[in-house]
Amino acid sequence: xxxxxxxxxxxxxxxxxxxxxxxxxxxxxxxxxxxxxxxxxxxxxxxxxxxxxxxxxxxxxxxxxxxxxxxxxxxxxxxxxxxxxxxxxxxxxxxxxxxxxxxxxxxxxxxxxxxxxxxxxxxxxxxxxxxxxxxxxxxxxxxxxxxxxxxxxxxxxxxxxxxxxxxxxxxxxxxxxxxxxxxxxxxxxxxxxxxxxxxxxxxxxxxxxxxxxxxxxxxxxxxxxxxxxxxxxxxxxxxxxxxxxxxxxxxxxxxxxxxxxxxxxxxxxxxxxxxxxxxxxxxxxxxxxxxxxxxxxxxxxxxxxxxxxxxxxxxxxxxxxxxxxxxxxxxxxxxxxxxxxxxxxxxxxxxxxxxxxxxxxxxxxxxxxxxxxxxxxxxxxxxxxxxxxxxxxxxxxxxxxxxxxxxxxxxxxxxxxxxxxxxxxxxxxxxxxxxxxxxxxxxxxxxxxxxxxxxxxxxxxxxxxxxxxxxxxxxxxxxxxxxxxxxxxxxxxxxxxxxxxxxxxxxxxxxxxxxxxx
Amino acid sequence: xxxxxxxxxxxxxxxxxxxxxxxxxxxxxxxxxxxxxxxxxxxxxxxxxxxxxxxxxxxxxxxxxxxxxxxxxxxxxxxxxxxxxxxxxxxxxxxxxxxxxxxxxxxxxxxxxxx
Numbered sequence: 001x002x003x004x005x006x007x008x009x010x011x012x013x014x015x016x017x018x019x020x021x022x023x024x025x026x027x028x029x030x031x032x033x034x035x036x037x038x039x040x041x042x043x044x045x046x047x048x049x050x051x052x053x054x055x056x057x058x059x060x061x062x063x064x065x066x067x068x069x070x071x072x073x074x075x076x077x078x079x080x081x082x083x084x085x086x087x088x089x090x091x092x093x094x095x096x097x098x099x100x101x102x103x104x105x106x107x108x109x110x111x112x113x114x115x116x117x118x119x120x121x122x123x124x125x126x127x128x129x130x131x132x133x134x135x136x137x138x139x140x141x142x143x144x145x146x147x148x149x150x151x152x153x154x155x156x157x158x159x160x161x162x163x164x165x166x167x168x169x170x171x172x173x174x175x176x177x178x179x180x181x182x183x184x185x186x187x188x189x190x191x192x193x194x195x196x197x198x199x200x201x202x203x204x205x206x207x208x209x210x211x212x213x214x215x216x217x218x219x220x221x222x223x224x225x226x227x228x229x230x231x232x233x234x235x236x237x238x239x240x241x242x243x244x245x246x247x248x249x250x251x252x253x254x255x256x257x258x259x260x261x262x263x264x265x266x267x268x269x270x271x272x273x274x275x276x277x278x279x280x281x282x283x284x285x286x287x288x289x290x291x292x293x294x295x296x297x298x299x300x301x302x303x304x305x306x307x308x309x310x311x312x313x314x315x316x317x318x319x320x321x322x323x324x325x326x327x328x329x330x331x332x333x334x335x336x337x338x339x340x341x342x343x344x345x346x347x348x349x350x351x352x353x354x355x356x357x358x359x360x361x362x363x364x365x366x367x368x369x370x371x372x373x374x375x376x377x378x379x380x381x382x383x384x385x386x387x388x389x390x391x392x393x394x395x396x397x398x399x400x401x402x403x404x405x406x407x408x409x410x411x412x413x414x415x416x417x418x419x420x421x422x423x424x425x426x427x428x429x430x431x432x433x434x435x436x437x438x439x440x441x442x443x444x445x446x447x448x449x450x451x452x453x454x455x456x457x458x459x460x461x462x463x464x465x466x467x468x469x470x471x472x473x474x475x476x477x478x479x480x481x482x483x484x485x486x487x488x489x490x491x492x493x494x495x496x497x498x499x500x501x502x503x504x505x506x507x508x509x510x511x512x513x514x515x516x517x518x
Numbered sequence: 519x520x521x522x523x524x525x526x527x528x529x530x531x532x533x534x535x536x537x538x539x540x541x542x543x544x545x546x547x548x549x550x551x552x553x554x555x556x557x558x559x560x561x562x563x564x565x566x567x568x569x570x571x572x573x574x575x576x577x578x579x580x581x582x583x584x585x586x587x588x589x590x591x592x593x594x595x596x597x598x599x600x601x602x603x604x605x606x607x608x609x610x611x612x613x614x615x616x617x618x619x620x621x622x623x624x625x626x627x628x629x630x631x632x633x
Contacts (some may be wrong), residue, residue, distance in 0.1 A: 133595055140602045147609055160628035162619050163543065166610055167626075170540065173606075174557045177599055180593065183592055185564035190591075342615045 009064040009079045010057070011048040012087050012124035015041050020117035031107055038113040040508070042091070042098050045092040045120065049084070049091040056084040063130070063505070066069040066169040071130070072191035078130040081500035082512060086258055089333055092482060093340055094120050096475035100344050101244035103472045105383060107155040108242065115152070119145035119248060126255055130192045130514055132180050135259065136442050139176065143169050146252060149245040150237055161233075161240040161251050168223065168233045176220035181215025193514035195267045195438060197254055199349060214268060218277075221263075224256030226310045235291060235303040243347035244424075246302075247340040247475075254332055257313050261325070265456075265504040270321055278318025278430055284311030292448040298349060298456075301448050302342045305402045308441050309335035316417050317435070319430050323422035325501030326494060331413035334483055338401030339411060341479040345394055349456060350471070351466035352388065385465035392457040397480045399453060403445035404438075409486040414438055416494070523559065530556035541631075543614045543624050547607065554603040558584050558596050565592035 009056065021040035026034055030340075055062060056079055064077040079087075098116065107114045122142025150162045184190055186206050187198050193455050202210065219230070226234040238246050260277075264270060288308035295301045309331070316328050397408065404410040418438060421431045448468070484494060505510055530552050537549025565588060573590035575582045614624075621628040 053597065132596070137598065137602070140606070144606060144609065147613075149604075151613065151616075154616070154620075156628070159620050160615050162629070163613055166606075166613060167538070167546055167550070170603075171553070171608070172605055173602075174550075174553050177557045177561060181564040181595065184592065184595075185566075277557065451591040 008051050015044050016117040016121035020114045023114040034113045048089040048092040052084040053088050056081045063513050070407050072093045072194035075134045076130040077128045085128045097244040097247040099475045103469045115145050115148040134480045147238040150241045153242045161236045165237040167290045174221035178268050179213050179217030186210040193511040221256045221260045226253050227280045228287045238303040247344040250336050250340040256325030266507040281311045289441050291442040298346045300443050320421040322505040326497040327416035327420050329497045334409040334413045337479050341476050342398045344476050352463045399449040404442045527559050531583050561596050565589035
């Protein structure tokens with residue numbers, strides 16, 4: 001039985017890939033058949049992800065040699081705790097986005113389900129692989145699928161933003177190739193564990209070129225993560241894409257951070273570059289804060305909150321190093337779930353807008369015209385429609401999540417991150433700056449989202465009650481419930497994450513298990 | 519030999535970067551193609567430039583001398599990179615056409631700059 005069971009590592013890659021291929025064969029108008037296929041593959045993926053997380057607790061890191069070729073020449077898939085966690089997060093997010101799309105969006109353009117499955121295959125492959133060039137290939141798979149999903153639904157603003165998105169990511173992929181090939185040329189191997197072993201043995205004159213290669217690789221990852229000044233494409237693209245696409249894109253920015261963590265900690269054992277990541281992350285934080293406060297559109301506020309979460313993660317990892325990996329991962333999970341819920345909610349809320357209201361809001365604010373002069377009518381006992389009250393409640397929860405206020409796990413994550421950063425015997429000055437910026441970013445999120453929430457749910461009486469189907473509100477409720485469960489189960493979750501973080505630096509178990517299969 | 523390859527990569531990269539920063543979408547696509555040529559050459563060169571050595575080991579050779587054949591791995595990497603770049607260039611061309619049709623202009627920002 002364990003012979004069969006060892007193949008569970010490759011299921012998160014194989015099942016979406018096969019499902020996507022078969023979905024291409026099915027005729028386009030047969031939406032229900034495609035949808036049921038896609039949902040079945042999604043549920044299988046969720047089961048496999050759960051099995052991976054459960055089995056990652058086993059004493060040895062599970063290594064799967066593709067084609068039974070031994071590392072370091074053969075490509076290996078490694079399901080350690082970090083990889084299993086990211087695969088589970090992808091599965092949860094994918095299920096939520098898929099459920100939301102089943103209401104209307106999956107019919108808005110061709111091949112939604114196939115693209116979605118390919119995106120999931122690429123994501124899982126990125127998290128599970130142990131080889132740098134294989135990482136590149138899965139990166140390209142997920143990027144290609146994301147180009148298709150970003151364009152899903154068409155229309156001028158979407159195509160305009162996607163053109164920028166595609167060009168910038170193609171350039172970043174070229175940088176990725178340059179970095180990987182430099183690393184190969186200097187070290188002679190592409191396997192991450194083997195690289196970690198060979199790096200200390202390199203002659204000193206080769207180190208400079210090797211570090212150039214590593215820096216180029218890091219730039220490619222940081223473009224994906226959305227660090228300033230590489231992340232100007234992020235708000236435009238995520239705002240203009242359709243709601244289920246935006247929800248699953250929340251984890252795309254975290255892929256860049258995952259790749260950075262994996263390469264920086266496992267391969268380079270936390271080599272040079274910490275200050276750059278720390279200060280770059282802080283500037284990204286400030287950029288995201290300013291963007292949140294300056295946005296009128298709720299979708300743009302959500303995109304900038306994603307930038308803020310990227311910046312917080314980068315800055316924390318840069319300042320705290322391997323000691324804060326566990327709280328940083330906790331923050332990654334909660335912020336991804338929260339921002340995805342926010343993106344889904346934004347689309348539901350937009351339906352309640354009265355036609356032309358956006359233009360009126362801007363002009364009214366700009367020319368200081370409006371309700372200040374009119375007599376407010378006496379509104380006694382006005383019933384809020386049930387839909388709006390449910391949306392409002394969900395919006396309040398996601399505001400708490402994104403801003404990092406108790407009792408939701410956003411607060412626990414930020415608190416444990418700051419405790420980790422400030423808990424070392426000699427606290428760097430950058431840590432105090434980070435603390436101030438994180439608190440300010442929470443304030444900015446509260447101001448921006450609160451202002452939008454008041455304007456939408458309490459003040460604006462010109463709104464119509466939106467038509468929201470159950471299958472559209474269930475994913476939002478599910479994501480918020482998952483976050484509430486994280487608050488209650490924060491103890492066991494943090495234990496798991498601490499073990500995941502300890503396995504990264506020094507990555508002796510990881511390296512030993514991979515190279516043992518020789 | 520190395521200097522020729524290096525100069526070739528340099529010229530291609532320089533032209534590609536200049537084109538990719540231009541305002542018209544066709545220039546951007548040509549720039550990306552030139553850049554991918556340059557990067558593919560670069561990956562190939564990472565197997566160290568060897569003249570007259572095929573990436574094969576002849577049959578029956580018990581202990582092959584590493585200096586007599588070229589490293590096949592970078593060549594495989596280049597093939598993968600070429601295929602991926604080809605597919606994404608095709609996709610980008612389609613998006614270029616869609617943008618031209620929807621926005622009515624071939625400017626990268628989707629609207630002509632104000633004069």
